[in-house]
Amino acid sequence: MEDQIVLSSRVRLARNYEDLPFDLSQHLDEADACINRTMNALALAGVQERYQLLRMCDLTENQRQALVDDHRISCDLLRAPQTAAVLLDDEHDVSIMMNEEDHLRIQAVHPGMDLLSAAASCFRVDDALSRQVAFAYDKQLGYLTSCPTNTGTGMRASLMIHLPMLTHYKQMGSVGQIVAKVGLTIRGVYGEGAEALGHVYMVSNQVTLGRTEQEIISTVTAVGHQLCDMERALRQKAMEERRAQTEDTIYRGWGVMRWAHLLPLNEFFKVWSAVRMGAAMELLPVPVKALDELLDQVQDANLRAMTERSLQGDALSEARAQVVRRSLRRAVHKEGD
Amino acid sequence: MLCEECKTNEACYTVSVMAGDEMTTRHLCAECMAKMNANFAGGNIRNLLSSILSAITGTETPAPQEEDSGVVCPRCQTTQSQFTRTGRLGCPACYEAFREQLQPMLLQIHGRVQHAGRQPLTTEDAQRTRSRQEALTRQMEQAVALEDFETAARLRDQLRALAGQKEDA
Numbered sequence: 001m002e003d004q005i006v007l008s009s010r011v012r013l014a015r016n017y018e019d020l021p022f023d024l025s026q027h028l029d030e031a032d033a034c035i036n037r038t039m040n041a042l043a044l045a046g047v048q049e050r051y052q053l054l055r056m057c058d059l060t061e062n063q064r065q066a067l068v069d070d071h072r073i074s075c076d077l078l079r080a081p082q083t084a085a086v087l088l089d090d091e092h093d094v095s096i097m098m099n100e101e102d103h104l105r106i107q108a109v110h111p112g113m114d115l116l117s118a119a120a121s122c123f124r125v126d127d128a129l130s131r132q133v134a135f136a137y138d139k140q141l142g143y144l145t146s147c148p149t150n151t152g153t154g155m156r157a158s159l160m161i162h163l164p165m166l167t168h169y170k171q172m173g174s175v176g177q178i179v180a181k182v183g184l185t186i187r188g189v190y191g192e193g194a195e196a197l198g199h200v201y202m203v204s205n206q207v208t209l210g211r212t213e214q215e216i217i218s219t220v221t222a223v224g225h226q227l228c229d230m231e232r233a234l235r236q237k238a239m240e241e242r243r244a245q246t247e248d249t250i251y252r253g254w255g256v257m258r259w260a261h262l263l264p265l266n267e268f269f270k271v272w273s274a275v276r277m278g279a280a281m282e283l284l285p286v287p288v289k290a291l292d293e294l295l296d297q298v299q300d301a302n303l304r305a306m307t308e309r310s311l312q313g314d315a316l317s318e319a320r321a322q323v324v325r326r327s328l329r330r331a332v333h334k335e336g337d
Numbered sequence: 338m339l340c341e342e343c344k345t346n347e348a349c350y351t352v353s354v355m356a357g358d359e360m361t362t363r364h365l366c367a368e369c370m371a372k373m374n375a376n377f378a379g380g381n382i383r384n385l386l387s388s389i390l391s392a393i394t395g396t397e398t399p400a401p402q403e404e405d406s407g408v409v410c411p412r413c414q415t416t417q418s419q420f421t422r423t424g425r426l427g428c429p430a431c432y433e434a435f436r437e438q439l440q441p442m443l444l445q446i447h448g449r450v451q452h453a454g455r456q457p458l459t460t461e462d463a464q465r466t467r468s469r470q471e472a473l474t475r476q477m478e479q480a481v482a483l484e485d486f487e488t489a490a491r492l493r494d495q496l497r498a499l500a501g502q503k504e505d506a
Contacts, residue, residue, distance in 0.1 A: 016429060018429055020428070021413050021427055021428040022425065022426060022427060022428055022429075023425070023427075101425075123455070126455070127458055130457035130458045130459055131458050131459065134457075134459060135457045135459075136429035137456065137457050138432055138433075138452070139452070140450065140451055140452060141432055141439075141443070141450070141452055142452030142454060142456075143452075143457075144426075144429045144432050146425050146426060147424060147425050147426075148424075148426070148439060148442060148443060148446065149446055151432075151443065151447075152447065152452050152453075152454060153452075153454035153455065155454070183448070193371060206446075207446070207447045207448060208447065209443060209446075209447035209449060209450065209451075209452060210447050210448060210449025210450065210451055210452070210453055211449075211453055211454070212453050212454045212455075213454050213455055215453075
């Protein structure tokens with residue numbers, strides 16, 4: 001049951017229009033043309049009603065950050081807000097980012113370990129568009145992208161994965177070497193540098209040229225399985241060799257999440273990680289799905305959006321604690337039914 | 338020893354870079370290490386430290402006064418030195434203009450230089466496949482109408498094989 005360790009699967013395709021320069025941040029007319037062309041293509045394909053267009057220049061900084069925290073857009077999209085935009089299909093969890101590093105970045109996120117479904121969602125959009133427009137493509141080099149590191153399939157397949165015991169037992173260095181051998185990379189999702197707050201990592205392919213999309217998905221999936229096996233083995237080891245300490249961390253974390261009234265973000269990450277592990281090991285009466293949703297909801301921008309106030313400091317910590325308490329109360333009662 | 342990137346601070350980190358089967362090592366100070374981590378977080382080599390970029394591409398980064406090949410993209414006027422400096426190309430036509438220079442870099446990054454994945458539906462091959470699919474579908478419907486189910490089944494299998502090919506392409 002990899003979903004106990006893998007939070008979500010993401011596939012992203014990079015595409016560019018044949019006739020436009022890659023970087024449109026200084027070319028407002030062409031940037032607009034890119035957006036209009038994409039929307040017209042979706043209309044011709046009969047799927048335009050699924051999408052909501054959001055131009056970054058029409059959003060507040062907080063609204064933009066909330067989209068990043070929800071994994072609907074990348075941070076890079078905010079580098080040139082005057083030209084950047086995104087088309088969101090909430091029903092299918094698909095985003096089409098426009099005027100980021102490439103003209104189009106089609107992205108789909110699915111919960112758990114399911115790269116195939118995420119890829120299928122992306123390919124549907126890709127096919128719908130490529131029937132109507134001319135993408136930059138070369139028989140030898142594949143889809144042409146702004147940076148040669150993305151050329152070929154233009155595909156990045158990633159797994160968001162929770163590895164508390166691999167981190168605790170200081171195995172992430174060798175994990176990095178293992179994944180590098182098959183052309184993948186792993187990095188912490190939250191925090192600066194090597195922090196990996198919440199012990200949440202993203203493992204993704206680095207190689208995009210010379211392999212089929214299916215091969216890339218298979219490789220990332222296989223590595224995902226391997227990491228899950230390694231993590232599970234260490235969780236078992238922790239329960240065998242230091243049961244009391246492990247359970248203490250889990251149940252203390254549970255206590256804080258259930259009852260604290262002030263929850264700063266760094267502390268949230270610590271207790272969330274312990275509680276998610278506890279839930280995955282069926283020691284706690286809460287589904288991991290509820291905890292994964294919480295992870296997005298408690299980020300600063302989402303709290304501000306939810307309360308419609310520009311919260312800071314203690315007020316943020318208080319709002320976070322409230323969201324966490326409410327969410328866990330609901331989740332625990334559902335489990336009890 | 339001195340940091341290989343800024344050549345000013347004392348190096349206290351060792352970074353190993355795997356390029357294909359080769360492992361190269363670079364020694365960095367805390368500042369440059371932090372910069373590298375920030376760049377890697379973006380997942381691309383744009384703005385990569387010159388010493389790491391040279392480890393990946395297997396070439397020494399050219400000294401500022403070194404001549405480039407003089408190739409310029411006819412569409413967007415991007416020069417080779419601009420591309421080497423930023424790690425980004427100017428427009429799709431750059432790939433043709435710099436095709437020769439790109440080969441070793443693509444080989445280092447991806448290990449191969451021949452695309453094996455999907456293609457846009459408007460390319461010739463895809464159009465040919467689509468016409469063949471339409472012809473087979475018409476024949477299959479005809480066979481069904483004439484109650485020649487053996488032929489219809491054979492045509493259905495051919496259609497499936499074609500669809501399978503398209504998925505792999």
